[in-house]
Amino acid sequence: MSNIVLSLNGLSKKFGSVVANADVSLTLERGEVLALLGENGAGKTTLMNMLFGHYLPDSGTIDVADANGQLCPLQLGHPLAALSAGIGMVHQHFTLAENINALDNITLGAEPLLAVRRSTRLARSKIDRIIEKSGLKAPLSTPVGRLSVGERQRVEILKALYRDANILVLDEPTAVLTPQEADTLFENIKAMTKDGISVIFISHKLHEVLAFSDRIAVLRHGVKVGEMATSQADEKAIARMMVGAESPKVERTKIATGDPVLQLKNISVAGRSKRDSLEFVSLEVHAHEILGIAGISGNGQGALAQVVSGLMTLSEGTIQVGGKEITKPAPQAMISAGVGRIPEDRHREGIIGAMTVAENMVIERLEDSDIQSRGLLRPDAIEAYARILEHSYDVRGPGVTAAARLLSGGNIQKLILARVFERAPKVILASQPTRGLDMGAAAEVGRRLLEARERGAGVLLISEDLDEILGLADRIMIIRDGQLVETKSHDREAIGLMMAGEAA
Amino acid sequence: MDILNILLSESFWAASLRIATPLIFGVLGALLCERAGVLNLGIEGIFVVGAMCGWLAVWLGAGLWGGVLVAALAGAFFGLLHAILTVPLGLSQHVSGLGITLFATSVSYFSYRTALPNVSSPPRIEPFQPLDFPVLADLPFFGTVLFQQTALTWLALFMVVAVWYVMNRTALGIAIQAVGDNPDSVEAQGLSVFALRIGAVTAGSSLMALGGAFLTMSAFDAFFFGMVNGRGWVCIALVIFASWRPGKALLGALLFGAFDALQVRLQTQMGAAVPGQVFLMAPYILSIVALVIAARSADYPRALLTPWFKGQR
Ligand SMILES: Nc1ncnc2c1ncn2[C@@H]1O[C@H](COP(=O)(O)OP(=O)(O)OP(=O)(O)O)[C@@H](O)[C@H]1O
Ligand SMILES: [Mg+2]
Numbered sequence: 001m002s003n004i005v006l007s008l009n010g011l012s013k014k015f016g017s018v019v020a021n022a023d024v025s026l027t028l029e030r031g032e033v034l035a036l037l038g039e040n041g042a043g044k045t046t047l048m049n050m051l052f053g054h055y056l057p058d059s060g061t062i063d064v065a066d067a068n069g070q071l072c073p074l075q076l077g078h079p080l081a082a083l084s085a086g087i088g089m090v091h092q093h094f095t096l097a098e099n100i101n102a103l104d105n106i107t108l109g110a111e112p113l114l115a116v117r118r119s120t121r122l123a124r125s126k127i128d129r130i131i132e133k134s135g136l137k138a139p140l141s142t143p144v145g146r147l148s149v150g151e152r153q154r155v156e157i158l159k160a161l162y163r164d165a166n167i168l169v170l171d172e173p174t175a176v177l178t179p180q181e182a183d184t185l186f187e188n189i190k191a192m193t194k195d196g197i198s199v200i201f202i203s204h205k206l207h208e209v210l211a212f213s214d215r216i217a218v219l220r221h222g223v224k225v226g227e228m229a230t231s232q233a234d235e236k237a238i239a240r241m242m243v244g245a246e247s248p249k250v251e252r253t254k255i256a257t258g259d260p261v262l263q264l265k266n267i268s269v270a271g272r273s274k275r276d277s278l279e280f281v282s283l284e285v286h287a288h289e290i291l292g293i294a295g296i297s298g299n300g301q302g303a304l305a306q307v308v309s310g311l312m313t314l315s316e317g318t319i320q321v322g323g324k325e326i327t328k329p330a331p332q333a334m335i336s337a338g339v340g341r342i343p344e345d346r347h348r349e350g351i352i353g354a355m356t357v358a359e360n361m362v363i364e365r366l367e368d369s370d371i372q373s374r375g376l377l378r379p380d381a382i383e384a385y386a387r388i389l390e391h392s393y394d395v396r397g398p399g400v401t402a403a404a405r406l407l408s409g410g411n412i413q414k415l416i417l418a419r420v421f422e423r424a425p426k427v428i429l430a431s432q433p434t435r436g437l438d439m440g441a442a443a444e445v446g447r448r449l450l451e452a453r454e455r456g457a458g459v460l461l462i463s464e465d466l467d468e469i470l471g472l473a474d475r476i477m478i479i480r481d482g483q484l485v486e487t488k489s490h491d492r493e494a495i496g497l498m499m500a501g502e503a504a
Numbered sequence: 505m506d507i508l509n510i511l512l513s514e515s516f517w518a519a520s521l522r523i524a525t526p527l528i529f530g531v532l533g534a535l536l537c538e539r540a541g542v543l544n545l546g547i548e549g550i551f552v553v554g555a556m557c558g559w560l561a562v563w564l565g566a567g568l569w570g571g572v573l574v575a576a577l578a579g580a581f582f583g584l585l586h587a588i589l590t591v592p593l594g595l596s597q598h599v600s601g602l603g604i605t606l607f608a609t610s611v612s613y614f615s616y617r618t619a620l621p622n623v624s625s626p627p628r629i630e631p632f633q634p635l636d637f638p639v640l641a642d643l644p645f646f647g648t649v650l651f652q653q654t655a656l657t658w659l660a661l662f663m664v665v666a667v668w669y670v671m672n673r674t675a676l677g678i679a680i681q682a683v684g685d686n687p688d689s690v691e692a693q694g695l696s697v698f699a700l701r702i703g704a705v706t707a708g709s710s711l712m713a714l715g716g717a718f719l720t721m722s723a724f725d726a727f728f729f730g731m732v733n734g735r736g737w738v739c740i741a742l743v744i745f746a747s748w749r750p751g752k753a754l755l756g757a758l759l760f761g762a763f764d765a766l767q768v769r770l771q772t773q774m775g776a777a778v779p780g781q782v783f784l785m786a787p788y789i790l791s792i793v794a795l796v797i798a799a800r801s802a803d804y805p806r807a808l809l810t811p812w813f814k815g816q817r
Binding site: 049052054055056077078079080082083084089091093095096097098099100104105107108109110111112113114115116117118159353405406 | 673674675676678679681682683684685686688689690691692693694695803805806814815817
């Protein structure tokens with residue numbers, strides 16, 4: 001009996017002219033945690049989607065160990081075959097139905113479809129046990145559409161755990177979790193490996209990778225470029241392998257701040273629940289300034305972002321952009337007043353997936369005369385413009401005339417950055433702007449935000465990543481239960497305590 | 505005063521339920537298809553097929569329930585055709601649906617003419633009779649309204665409960681809801697998106713055909729050209745009114761039935777003063793108004809009209 005539980009043999013996959021994977025081979029041992037790294041668009045998700053049967057490889061085979069430890073070929077292109085072979089997958093783009101609740105999403109397909117009666121009691125107690133063991137709490141009876149992104153992520157993980165997988169694939173499972181949740185998750189995963197479960201996880205957070213993996217494999221442009229034991233790796237070595245060079249550190253200069261460009265005065269909004277409500281929130285962002293909003297997710301960040309995007313009706317308070325009051329906040333009004341928006345949920349609120357990359361790039365400036373003349377779009381001009389942006393923002397994928405949904409998660413973010421920064425907005429709202437981005441791309445976002453600050457924009461940076469806020473923000477405010485407090489402290493520990501609600 | 509009298513009469517409510525019956529079948533069928541993410545504009549034609557096949561089967565000697573079965577199977581056949589065109593082949597649901605309506609309608613008329621080349625007045629069958637509930641039928645109000653309806657009306661009411669139960673209380677129903685919201689959720693759990701959608705559309709279409717069968721086998725006793733008369737389209741609107749919920753679907757169908765019953769009565773009372781067409785329009789206008797109010801809060805199945813293909817983002 002060999003120790004190998006999974007072996008990918010020479011998998012290749014092309015999408016049109018894009019080579020997503022070329023001859024990738026990989027093995028996984030029992031009880032091992034393998035980290036799969038690579039830049040945005042390197043082909044990590046594609047590889048895992050082939051393993052799980054979502055995509056049919058162009059060539060190559062997959063072997064999975066059966067109950068006796070014998071490697072047997074896996075039927076390709078069938079998620080059901082993967083599930084029955086004991087493979088569980090946590091998808092980067094959540095595969096959750098929003099009109100049914102978490103419990104139903106979790107048990108979907110795991111119970112007999114044609115049974116006349118359905119008992120959820122056993123399922124519920126099994127899920128409760130998993131929640132207790134893993135610390136991944138999520139409301140089970142609320143429709144998933146009403147859950148926060150963090151909660152959805154937890155449901156997506158619970159779904160895989162519920163199926164008793166012995167090979168667990170996690171595609172960026174911690175992208176939207178708080179650091180505490182991420183740590184608990186990985187401690188659990190560690191514990192599960194003791195029972196013989198093997199794990200492949202994808203992450204852009206190197207500290208996680210270094211702390212929790214046994215082995216690291218790196219993809220670049222669809223090719224496996226290296227593998228090493230985690231004990232022999234450090235951040236520099238990994239970065240070099242991923243991008244072929246080390247990414248430069250972002251430098252921030254001291255600048256005097258200017259006039260206020262965004263002012264919220266005593267804003268209150270009543271959301272559907274407490275966590276998307278705000279209570280008498282006031283803030284000012286000045287030109288040449290980055291204001292960081294730190295806080296644990298679900299404390300009103302969503303509502304704050306929606307207010308600044310013009311998506312929410314205020315029950316009280318006023319908004320001023322560039323000194324002028326916005327009397328009727330609406331998305332168009334905010335955009336023309338000079339607000340650029342990098343939304344938190346980039347798939348749903350950032351792009352229109354069915355439209356092309358080029359169209360998505362110009363969608364906020366359709367009135368401009370280089371985009372349209374007399375009400376008719378100028379496709380050639382749009383395409384040419386998009387090509388320039390594609391190049392300068394390094395948007396990689398099947399090209400500017402392809403549908404935007406085909407881009408990898410990280411490249412969708414680059415598309416949004418290109419759209420926002422090219423308009424040189426007075427105010428930039430950046431919600432979790434580096435979530436799911438590779439190190440290079442994340443550094444690039446930081447650089448662009450600082451560049452905008454230098455140019456004279458004011459940036460409202462909402463992030464759960466404290467390091468990001470400490471690295472970029474001039475001033476820091478903490479959001480908790482829909483209220484904002486300013487802190488003078490730039491001390492990690494102190495801010496962390498304030499986020500959690502303890503006096504500091 | 506007149507209206508009040510009408511609204512208080514037993515016969516008015518009995519007629520409302522009778523008129524609502526085919527719509528109940530139709531809305532439930534459309535609901536099933538759309539919950540799975542497929543719009544079925546073949547409904548109008550499937551009504552015609554159901555009306556014609558059920559009636560013809562009985563005329564050719566099958567029992568009444570045999571006729572109902574034949575109608576359901578015929579509906580399932582055209583539903584399957586629509587499903588194959590729109591689900592694995594991913595064609596436009598609008599175009600395919602309208603095509604099915606045209607096709608199914610003409611095939612029905614053609615078969616009718618082929619089966620009965622030389623008749624001028626349509627031959628009659630012995631239709632479903634009101635069910636005889638011994639004591640209940642003599643109850644003051646409900647006796648007439650509920651307990652003197654035919655078996656098909658009872659079947660329709662039973663179907664409301666059945667569809668509700670399946671959609672909300674069984675794993676199958678939940679999978680259908682999921683596939684209409686996000687097909688990836690279903691595929692990631694090892695279920696087949698195609699099978700669920702094709703199954704739901706086929707089942708939904710056979711319900712639609714029962715609506716047609718009610719017309720020739722219960723409401724009337726013969727098949728006429730043009731007898732479906734837009735009832736299918738009404739169902740497409742009602743399903744939005746119902747926000748894709750069986751309970752509300754019943755309510756919507758009853759509301760339309762009541763408008764229609766009211767219209768007929770007003771027409772006979774005030775026929776001289778106002779042209780009859782005004783009254784004929786009334787139920788449709790009122791349903792548009794009801795729809796406008798209800799549609800604002802309707803939650804559309806998110807994947808409605810969107811074909812899904814394996815391995816595509
Ligand atoms: N279904 C598809 N159709 C067309 N192109 C695709 C499809 N899936 C992936 N691609 C392309 O394949 C490449 C690899 O994408 P993939 O999602 O695997 O990257 P990734 O390594 O997971 O990136 P990220 O870190 O941003 O998630 C990208 O260029 C992407 O645009
Ligand atoms: Mg990915």
